[in-house]
Amino acid sequence: MELKQFMSELASAAPTPGGGAVSALNGALAAALTSMVANLTHGKCQSSEDLVALQQLLTTVQQLQHELTAQIKADAEGFMPLAQAYRLPKQHPQRADILESALAGAVCAPLKTLQLLAQLVPLLEQLLTQANQLVVSDVGVAATGCSSASQAAALTVYVNTRLMHNRKHAATLNAQTAHLASANVASCQKIYQQVLMQLT
Incomplete structure (x- = not known):
């Protein structure tokens, strides 16, 4: 899907794409920007060891970009069974079980994100010490994107777990989500502050 079409569908009354897709897109953009910084730093490496490390970073971040982009579609696909479950008559004998299963499926993409x-x-932490100084600001921008995407993905998990009847499973998912999101945000904030100190 092209960006223009994605934006049009996002702005519409359709239930997808939604917040989960936006968090995945933000994450993919952060990964793409990280890749750009690495590519622009490639020729500035001072040693063969630095060059090898940067090449490994590039391979990894390009794969992450690909996987984060895939979560945009995965989030929409994860929501469809939930939308169908909500349309079931309330007197349907299996509605509760179907809804519970659909809620569990809907958290998969944001949790993966x-x-x-x-x-x-x-x-990003590695690039902070290696980056070409002309693009060190982009490390900070990528960090803010990663932080925002993490917070957004967490909200998409929580909006589904709050409706689960299996509160033990919901609590497990919430704890896992909170741990990942808080760690990501804290680390990204440190990166942002370090970039800010370099620039000011």
Whole structure:
């Protein structure tokens, strides 16, 4: 889907794409920007060890970008069974079980997004010390994107877990989500502050 079409569908009354897709897109953009910084730093490496490390980083971040982009579609696909479950008559004998299963499915993409973003954070930390100084600001921009995407993905998990009848499972998902989101945001904030100190 092209960006113009995505924006048009996002702005419409259709239930998808929604917040989960936006968080995945923000994460993919942060990964793409990280890749740009790495590519522009490539020729500035001072040693063969730095060059190898940067090449490994590029390979990893490009894969993360691909996987985060995939979560945009995955989020919409994860929501469809939930939308169908809500349309079932309330007297349907299996409605509660179907709804519970659909809610569990709807958290998969945002939780995966959080896990992928957790893998992006150390790459940003690595680039902070290696980056071409002309694009160090972009490390900070990527960090803010990663932070925002993490917070957004967490909200998409919570909006589904709050409706689960299995509160033990919901609590497990919430704890996992909170841990990932808080760690991502805290690390990204540190990166942003370090970039800010370099620029001011």
